[in-house]
Amino acid sequence: MTTSTPQHTNSEIEQHVLRFIEQHTKKSWDVDTDLFASGAVSSMFALQLVMALEKTFDISVAGDDLKLDNFRTVTAMVALVRRLRDEDSGE
Amino acid sequence: MSDELSAASALVTELVGDSAGEWDRAGRIPVELVRRLGAEGLLCAEVPARFGGRGWSSLDNGAFTAHVGSLCSSLRSLMTSQGMAAWAVQRFGSAAQRAHHLARLTGGELVGIGFSEPGAGSDLSAMSTTIRVDGDTVVVDGAKVWLTGAGYADLLVVVGRFGDGAAAVVVPTDAAGVSISPVPDPLGCRAAGHSTVGLRDVRLPLDALLSGAGQPMSMLVTTALTYGRVSVAWGCVGILRACLTAATRHAATRTQSGKPLAGHQLVAGHLADLLVAEQVATRVCEHASRCWDDSSPEMVTAAVLAKHVSATNAARQASTAVQVLASAGAEDGHVVARAYRDAKLMEIIEGSNEICRLVLAEHALAVAS
Numbered sequence: 001m002t003t004s005t006p007q008h009t010n011s012e013i014e015q016h017v018l019r020f021i022e023q024h025t026k027k028s029w030d031v032d033t034d035l036f037a038s039g040a041v042s043s044m045f046a047l048q049l050v051m052a053l054e055k056t057f058d059i060s061v062a063g064d065d066l067k068l069d070n071f072r073t074v075t076a077m078v079a080l081v082r083r084l085r086d087e088d089s090g091e
Numbered sequence: 092m093s094d095e096l097s098a099a100s101a102l103v104t105e106l107v108g109d110s111a112g113e114w115d116r117a118g119r120i121p122v123e124l125v126r127r128l129g130a131e132g133l134l135c136a137e138v139p140a141r142f143g144g145r146g147w148s149s150l151d152n153g154a155f156t157a158h159v160g161s162l163c164s165s166l167r168s169l170m171t172s173q174g175m176a177a178w179a180v181q182r183f184g185s186a187a188q189r190a191h192h193l194a195r196l197t198g199g200e201l202v203g204i205g206f207s208e209p210g211a212g213s214d215l216s217a218m219s220t221t222i223r224v225d226g227d228t229v230v231v232d233g234a235k236v237w238l239t240g241a242g243y244a245d246l247l248v249v250v251g252r253f254g255d256g257a258a259a260v261v262v263p264t265d266a267a268g269v270s271i272s273p274v275p276d277p278l279g280c281r282a283a284g285h286s287t288v289g290l291r292d293v294r295l296p297l298d299a300l301l302s303g304a305g306q307p308m309s310m311l312v313t314t315a316l317t318y319g320r321v322s323v324a325w326g327c328v329g330i331l332r333a334c335l336t337a338a339t340r341h342a343a344t345r346t347q348s349g350k351p352l353a354g355h356q357l358v359a360g361h362l363a364d365l366l367v368a369e370q371v372a373t374r375v376c377e378h379a380s381r382c383w384d385d386s387s388p389e390m391v392t393a394a395v396l397a398k399h400v401s402a403t404n405a406a407r408q409a410s411t412a413v414q415v416l417a418s419a420g421a422e423d424g425h426v427v428a429r430a431y432r433d434a435k436l437m438e439i440i441e442g443s444n445e446i447c448r449l450v451l452a453e454h455a456l457a458v459a460s
Contacts, residue, residue, distance in 0.1 A: 020388075024457055036307075043309030044395075044450060045457075047317065048388035055386045063185045063302035068256070068310065 008057065008085075013078045020052050021074070031074040046071060053077060059084040096151050099133055100158045103166075111163035112424030114282040118273075120166055122201075122243055128166075130199035134173035138181070142193035149383035153325040153376055160329020161336075164433035165282035167329060169201070171322040171441075172240040176204040176248040178318040179259055183303030183311070192261060195246070204248040205235035205288060206312060213446050215312050220251035220290065222258045222300065229300045231260055231268075231293040239440075242273050242284025248301075249290065250311060257311045258304035260295065268293035279432035317391055319441045320398035321383060324376045327401035327437050330430045331369040334405075334412035337427050338365055341416050352415070361411045368404035375400045392454045399447035405434035 008016070014031060021029055024045060035041045049071055050061050059081060061070075070080045106124055114120045128134050136152045138144025147155070152174075160167040173196060180192045196202055211217040220233025233251055241247060247262045247269075262269060270289035277285050303311070339362055342353040352358045379397035382390035409430035413420050420427035438444050 026457070026460075042453065043307065043313045044391050044453070046307070046310050047313050048391050050314075051386055051388040051390065055388070062182055063188075066183065066303045066306045066310070066314075068307050 008081075010078055010082060013057070013081050014074060016056055017053070017074050017077050017081075020049070020056075024048070029074065031078075033074075034072050035074075036068065036072060049077070053081055057081045057085060059088065095145070096147075096155060099131070099136075099155055102131070103128070103133070103155075103159055103162065107162045107166065111165075111429065112426070114163065114165060115429050116281075116424045118277075118281045120163070120169075120243075120282045125166070125169055125201060125243055126199045128170075129173065129197070129201055132197040134170050134201075135177035135196055137174065138177050138193050138197050142181070142189060143197040144177075144193065145197075149321060149380035150377065153321065153328075153380045156322055156325035157329040157332065157373075157376075160326035161333040162329070163282075164326060164330060164429065164437075165280045167322075167326040168280045168283035169240045169243065171319055171326065172203050173201065174322055175315055175319040176202040176246075179204060179248050179315045180261070180301065182314055183259055183301040183306075185302035188261075188298065188301060192246075200245045201240060201243045202246040202248060203238050203240035203244040203284070204250070204315065205238045205241075206250050206315075207236050207238075208234060209236055213443055216308055218250070218252060218257075218308065220249065222249070222251040222253045222260050222304075224297065224300070225294075227297055228294045229260055229297055231262060231290045231295070233290050235288040235290070237274060237285050238288045239280075240284045241271050241286035241288050244284070247288065249288075250308075250315070252308070253304050256305040257308035258306075259301045259311065259315075261299050261301065262290070262293060262295065266293050266295060277436075279429075279434070279436040281432075313391070316441055317394045320394040321376070321379050323437055323441045324372070324379060324394070324397035324401040327398075327405035327434065328369065328372045328376055330405040330434050330437070331365070331372055331401075331408055333426050334409050334430050335362075335365045335369050337420065338362060338412045338415040341419060345419070358415060361415050364411055365408050368408040372397075372401040372404050392450070395442065395447050395450045395454075398441060399444065399451065402434070402437040403444060405430070406438050409434040 054061055070076055132145045136145040136147040140146040177196045206215055208218055223230050244264050248259050249262050250259050268291040271286045274285040342358055343351055345352050375397045379393040382393040412427040413431050416427050
């Protein structure tokens with residue numbers, strides 16, 4: 001897949017993800033807080049998060065990558081996005 | 092694309108003809124007809140072209156789904172199942188699994204997808220079907236109820252517990268340990284092949300396990316159901332259109348007390364209600380499909396909203412249509428009689444009215460409080 005989206009830095013990715021979560025949960029989050037253990041995040045929201053990451057960063061999160069550990073914290077999501085984008089540009 | 096959509100709609104109109112009532116009474120659609128639509132890629136028309144599918148947008152497939160739903164909700168239910176199973180494969184499968192299974196699902200093979208169990212309906216977290224790896228095989232044990240299309244299927248996508256999380260596995264219906272018995276007399280969608288499925292020590296090669304194994308149950312279920320909700324919602328638009336057509340035709344031609352029924356204001360009021368319901372459902376479905384086509388995160392709640400609005404409108408207005416047609420429509424197999432029974436099931440399937448309202452209330456608290 002070719003993409004015209006600019007290369008995001010890790011901190012830009014982090015800001016995007018945090019902003020999305022904060023908009024939906026109406027509270028601020030630490031990048032290493034377990035979103036699901038907190039009880040503030042539902043399965044509907046988890047799917048919205050997947051959709052948001054895919055759309056914002058032009059990646060496809062499928063198969064193995066859908067495991068919860070990849071979405072547990074903002075830091076984990078940044079790592080996922082980074083890896084999928086790097087794999088994509090390496091093709 | 093619109094030519095392709097018109098051609099597909101014309102094909103279904105021709106294939107269904109005036110048989111939907113007969114299929115409803117017999118509880119069966121000729122399987123070769125269903126296979127034909129499957130081989131045309133029309134049972135899951137959103138599968139991308141690179142996997143052998145039609146690659147339609149959700150908006151186009153929605154218009155097609157409504158058309159099929161206006162003719163026969165049983166056939167539309169089979170589309171919903173095939174589409175949901177294909178979506179689950181596309182979402183959870185590895186690249187090799189996607190290529191392999193999606194070619195089959197757009198090549199004439201039929202598939203159902205199983206969530207509900209005797210002890211797990213609205214609370215799917217109570218699912219007790221297990222999927223486990225034993226050496227070089229994957230083993231499935233459990234039971235599914237009301238599995239749509241199982242009476243026709245070559246394959247079933249079975250969702251179950253997998254360790255601490257959930258997984259989906261592709262089970263051939265002729266595998267040892269699989270038993271399928273039709274629901275004897277379903278209230279609605281009588282020809283949709285609803286069946287109880289037993290899975291007893293079903294052993295399959297490891298690659299039957301879709302690669303996204305181990306994700307949380309709620310995540311897996313929500314992902315698959317979101318497609319199903321949009322599809323059911325459009326199917327309900329079809330039910331509403333069929334009811335609107337039948338009711339207006341009857342009211343315009345049947346005369347009582349010296350004037351057409353439509354000239355009686357209380358009947359005219361019913362026609363207005365039918366039109367409003369059909370229009371509202373169409374608009375809310377279009378919104379959900381646009382969200383889907385834009386990959387908007389809003390699609391998750393938009394799908395629930397569309398399903399809820401369309402199903403409740405269809406159930407209420409199918410009852411209105413029977414009221415307008417009265418004795419002319421009060422016969423099994425008649426379009427409004429089918430609509431009346433089929434629409435009621437749409438208030439139950441893919442998230443009951445109550446579950447939809449809980450989700451929508453949660454969404455309201457999140458965005459509006």
